Amino acid sequence: MTGSIDKARGWLKTANRALGCEMPLDLIDTEIGTRQLEEVLLRINYGIFS
Known part of the structure; x- marks a missing residue:
């Protein structure tokens, strides 16, 4: 996450x-x-809609 x-x-x-x-x-x-959170953060990082 940037910002x-x-x-x-x-x-x-x-x-x-x-x-x-x-x-x-x-x-x-x-x-x-924590696993769910990591998955969402990875999606955000790669620009995948979450």
């Missing part, structure tokens, strides 16, 4: 449809959630 730290923080605290309307920050605590 400012403030944008990254905002993204982490905003519900994401690609993550089942969960906030990315809430998924960091579990292995499954």
Whole structure:
């Protein structure tokens, strides 16, 4: 994810449809959630719609 730290923080605290309307920050605590988050970040990095 490119951009400012403030944008990254905002993204982490905003519900994401690609993550089942969960906030990315809430998924960091579990292995499954972390994998889902990594997948979305990879999609964003490669410009794939998430």
